[in-house]
Amino acid sequence: xxxxxxxxxxxxxxxxxxxxxxxxxxxxxxxxxxxxxxxxxxxxxxxxxxxxxxxxxxxxxxxxxxxxxxxxxxxxxxxxxxxxxxxxxxxxxxxxxxxxxxxxxxxxxxxxxxxxxxxxxxxxxxxxxxxxxxxxxxxxxxxxxxxxxxxxxxxxxxxxxxxxxxxxxxxxxxxxxxxxxxxxxxxxxxxxxxxxxxxxxxxxxxxxxxxxxxxxxxxxxxxxxxxxxxxxxxxxxxxxxxxxxxxxxxxxxxxxxxxxxxxxxxxxxxxxxxxxxxxxxxxxxxxxxxxxxxxxxxxxxxxxxxxx
Numbered sequence: 156x157x158x159x160x161x162x163x164x165x166x167x168x169x170x171x172x173x174x175x176x177x178x179x180x181x182x183x184x185x186x187x188x189x190x191x192x193x194x195x196x197x198x199x200x201x202x203x204x205x206x207x208x209x210x211x212x213x214x215x216x217x218x219x220x221x222x223x224x225x226x227x228x229x230x231x232x233x234x235x236x237x238x239x240x241x242x243x244x245x246x247x248x249x250x251x252x253x254x255x256x257x258x259x260x261x262x263x264x265x266x267x268x269x270x271x272x273x274x275x276x277x278x279x280x281x282x283x284x285x286x287x288x289x290x291x292x293x294x295x296x297x298x299x300x301x302x303x304x305x306x307x308x309x310x311x312x313x314x315x316x317x318x319x320x321x322x323x324x325x326x327x328x329x330x331x332x333x334x335x336x337x338x339x340x341x342x343x344x345x346x347x348x349x350x351x352x353x354x355x356x357x358x359x360x361x362x363x364x365x366x367x368x369x370x371x372x373x374x375x376x377x378x379x380x381x382x383x384x385x386x387x388x389x390x391x392x393x394x395x396x397x398x399x400x401x402x403x404x405x406x407x408x409x410x411x412x413x414x415x416x417x418x419x420x421x422x423x424x425x426x427x428x429x430x431x432x433x434x435x436x437x438x439x440x441x442x443x444x445x446x447x448x449x450x451x452x453x454x455x456x457x458x459x460x461x462x463x
Contacts, residue, residue: 157186158267158339159298163260165253165271168195168225171232174302175270178451181307182268183241185343193264194233197223197256199249222247248266254290258462261297273301273445273452289442292426292454296462298336301445301452311346311420312336316410316444318425319352319384319401329425329457334392336455337423350389351400351416353409354381378403407443414448423453 164179176194183190198221226247233243250256259268272286291299315337317330337348354377378401385401402409414422426441445452 156180157190157343159343160186160188160190161264161266161268162190162192163257163264163266163269164194165194165231165257165269166194167272168196168198169212170236170272173232173272174304175272176233176236178300178302178307179270180236180238180241182343186269189242189415190240190421191244192238193244193246193260193266194229194249195246195257195260196229197250197253198222198226198250212262218249222249228374252380254287254294257291257453258295261295262462268296268298268300269295270300270302273303288445292441292445294462296456296460298456299454301454302342303449303451305450307344307346307420307451309345311344312349312412312417313341313344313346313421313423314349314351314417315421315423316406316425317350317352317385317388318406319381319388320354326425326457329455330388331392333423333425333455334388334394336453338392340421340423340453344420346420347400348394349400349413350385350394351402351410351413352381352385353402353404353406354378354407356403374403407447410444411447414450419450421451421453422448423455426454426456 159182162182163177163178164173166176167173176192179190183192200221212225226245227343229245229247246260248256257269257271260266269291271288271291288301292301315333317333318326320331334348334350340346341348356374381401385399386396389396389399400409400413404412410422410424413419421442424444425439439454441454
């Protein structure tokens with residue numbers, strides 16, 4: 156049984172090509188269970204709200220006309236694809252916050268996967284104006300698949316980012332969940348599951364402040380601890396040693412580097428949905444990583460996550 160059978164796909168209103176919809180059809184084609192795809196488009200034009208010379212009924216009629224135009228456009232886009240093997244429904248709504256509309260639809264339709272095409276974000280802009288992608292990574296209760304311009308070939312590679320050093324009660328079961336998701340996707344895609352873990356480098360200030368401190372011994376100890384933890388995790392899930400990577404560095408540097416080395420088609424990340432000032436100034440590993448990856452990203456929330 157495929158765990159992803161009720162898909163919500165965000166339509167890109169600025170392009171006729173729809174990578175997210177193509178990916179949903181890929182899942183539908185390879186699934187052994189019937190798949191339903193709901194395409195969603197949130198549109199909003201503030202000028203229609205500011206037309207004070209028109210009555211509320213006239214404004215509503217104008218909005219309805221715009222919605223109908225976009226529905227007709229979606230029909231023309233979908234007609235370019237073979238949808239005979241899936242059920243496709245449309246949801247076009249007038250809403251000024253697309254991510255809120257998508258999350259509301261996830262709850263309303265009990266969707267098990269949200270798929271959206273993603274694009275390179277300007278680093279400064281991503282701090283001042285948080286992209287819809289980042290809102291979804293933080294707040295969407297179901298897994299989010301961010302799609303880039305790349306296909307899913309047979310016998311490809313899936314890279315799953317785990318955190319084997321954390322004793323946080325959220326991260327430990329999240330590692331298991333991420334690997335289980337990877338193994339489910341590997342069956343769907345006939346792909347190989349790989350694990351990656353990053354461990355921190357020796358702090359420079361420690362070696363300066365403590366002359367007797369031996370950085371080489373410290374690095375060896377940290378690496379040894381991570382390798383042992385990674386060994387226990389891979390053995391628990393039946394993954395071969397050559398399919399695991401444990402490297403020194405920041406996760407947002409190590410994960411893209413290993414993904415490039417493997418030529419991975421999909422990277423699976425866990426995100427705890429950090430919000431507020433910590434998210435603005437620190438950011439989540441998933442958010443720092445997605446722009447550096449030239450492949451799809453599947454972001455998974457821990458069990459028990461409650462959307463804010």
